[in-house]
Amino acid sequence: MGDTTLLLGQTLGFDGDPFADGPAAARHHTHGGVLIRDGRIADVGDGATLRADHPDARVIDHGAALISPGFVDAHVHYPQTAIIASWGKRLIDWLNSYTFPEEARFADPDHAAMIAARYLDLVLANGTTTVASYCTIHPASVEALFTAAQARGMRVAAGKTCMDRNAPDDLRDTAQSAYDDSRALLRKWHGVDRLSYVITPRFSPTSSPDQLQALGALWAEHPDCLMQTHLSEQVDEIAWVRSLYPQARDYLDTYEAHGLLGANGLYGHAIHLEPRERERLAEVDAALIHCPTSNTFIGSGLFDMAGLMAQGQRIGLATDTGGGSSFSMLRTMAAAYEVGQLRGHALHPAQLWWLATAGSARALRMGDRIGTLAPGFEADLTVIDLASTPAIAQRAAQADDLWQALFPTIMMGDDRAIAATYVAGRPVASVK
Numbered sequence: 103m104g105d106t107t108l109l110l111g112q113t114l115g116f117d118g119d120p121f122a123d124g125p126a127a128a129r130h131h132t133h134g135g136v137l138i139r140d141g142r143i144a145d146v147g148d149g150a151t152l153r154a155d156h157p158d159a160r161v162i163d164h165g166a167a168l169i170s171p172g173f174v175d176a177h178v179h180y181p182q183t184a185i186i187a188s189w190g191k192r193l194i195d196w197l198n199s200y201t202f203p204e205e206a207r208f209a210d211p212d213h214a215a216m217i218a219a220r221y222l223d224l225v226l227a228n229g230t231t232t233v234a235s236y237c238t239i240h241p242a243s244v245e246a247l248f249t250a251a252q253a254r255g256m257r258v259a260a261g262k263t264c265m266d267r268n269a270p271d272d273l274r275d276t277a278q279s280a281y282d283d284s285r286a287l288l289r290k291w292h293g294v295d296r297l298s299y300v301i302t303p304r305f306s307p308t309s310s311p312d313q314l315q316a317l318g319a320l321w322a323e324h325p326d327c328l329m330q331t332h333l334s335e336q337v338d339e340i341a342w343v344r345s346l347y348p349q350a351r352d353y354l355d356t357y358e359a360h361g362l363l364g365a366n367g368l369y370g371h372a373i374h375l376e377p378r379e380r381e382r383l384a385e386v387d388a389a390l391i392h393c394p395t396s397n398t399f400i401g402s403g404l405f406d407m408a409g410l411m412a413q414g415q416r417i418g419l420a421t422d423t424g425g426g427s428s429f430s431m432l433r434t435m436a437a438a439y440e441v442g443q444l445r446g447h448a449l450h451p452a453q454l455w456w457l458a459t460a461g462s463a464r465a466l467r468m469g470d471r472i473g474t475l476a477p478g479f480e481a482d483l484t485v486i487d488l489a490s491t492p493a494i495a496q497r498a499a500q501a502d503d504l505w506q507a508l509f510p511t512i513m514m515g516d517d518r519a520i521a522a523t524y525v526a527g528r529p530v531a532s533v534k
């Protein structure tokens with residue numbers, strides 16, 4: 103039997119979907135415990151009972167703090183770490199002014215390694231233990247992220263961003279090289295340790311039909327891989343897609359026609375969808391990724407969470423670093439709440455927390471391994487101080503139940519609320 107650790111504190115996980123079942127989908131223990139063995143959760147339950155049953159376990163007492171599954175960020179661009187919070191542009195100008203010049207720097211493997219390490223340390227400090235990341239067109243940018251994730255023991259999904267048009271000279275590949283490089287990276291990294299390869303055409307405007315076709319073929323050869331791209335983020339972008347693909351029925355059809363619509367597809371933003379697109383996405387059970395801080399920061403629009411959930415769509419939550427304005431999934435939950443309010447639906451704290459953990463894990467098809475507290479699940483955890491600032495503490499002090507205690511941290515919390523983070527059962531050194 104391996105080394106056993108017992109974490110004590112409040113515990114919060116989900117054994118259902120609070121969009122379907124309400125807050126009752128949550129499993130909360132006020133004086134709970136999470137037993138960890140060999141990097142996995144061995145048991146979850148009443149803390150005193152677990153302690154009595156496992157007298158040899160090493161005990162780490164987190165007091166009144168909340169032990170949660172680590173956050174799962176379902177759409178990020180780690181190469182945009184250094185240009186987060188860049189002022190004043192909308193999507194296409196923002197890409198040309200800020201994003202592409204920074205992504206060109208990833209031709210230098212040392213720069214890629216430095217930013218990959220910086221990025222993963224930042225997200226761990228924010229309680230995020232899994233991300234699905236775009237890299238740049240450079241294979242070395244994928245090597246850098248996977249190497250850094252491997253060193254930290256993290257479950258990370260990522261892929262080489264493919265672009266063969268409408269991008270600067272030094273940021274373009276070709277249909278053939280995108281296929282070859284993606285395939286080589288996939289073969290090297292997919293399924294190694296906790297890493298998985300994601301086939302990554304950036305979006306239809308920066309790929310020729312030939313490139314989309316080539317990546318569709320690669321996906322057909324490796325259907326267990328995820329595929330990630332962008333869909334219907336801004337109105338101007340949609341008009342551009344229409345002019346580039348005049349034969350397509352709609353934006354989604356540019357992917358569908360080239361073999362890039364499927365159950366393992368992740369479609370970022372998905373704000374301005376046509377009825378046909380919504381129906382097809384639901385029919386194939388693809389995942390839509392909501393990026394609320396990005397959608398307000400770049401001025402993209404208001405995601406229809408309530409309408410899409412009512413349609414039975416699979417939905418994840420994401421920062422979209424660095425179009426998104428924060429590395430924190432707490433801030434991202436707050437933005438999702440605010441966007442919901444603007445659309446006339448107040449998301450319940452249980453729904454927000456589920457989206458940031460089990461919901462995003464389910465979107466990434468990892469819902470059987472991460473995202474909740476249950477025996478057999480990987481012990482990626484974040485421990486939340488529910489009174490991390492005076493403003494939050496005075497509000498939480500008046501709470502009558504868990505959700506009232508949690509909501510001030512959702513709305514006002516940041517990395518100061520992260521008391522500890524565990525990756526595969528091991529505490530992350532840099533977090534308090």
Ligand code: GUN
Binds near residue numbers: 197304332422
């Ligand atoms: N669409 C295509 N590329 C990007 C990107 O890097 N960020 C965002 N927000 N949207 C995109």
Ligand code: ZN
Binds near residue numbers: 177178179332370422
């Ligand atoms: Zn994105």
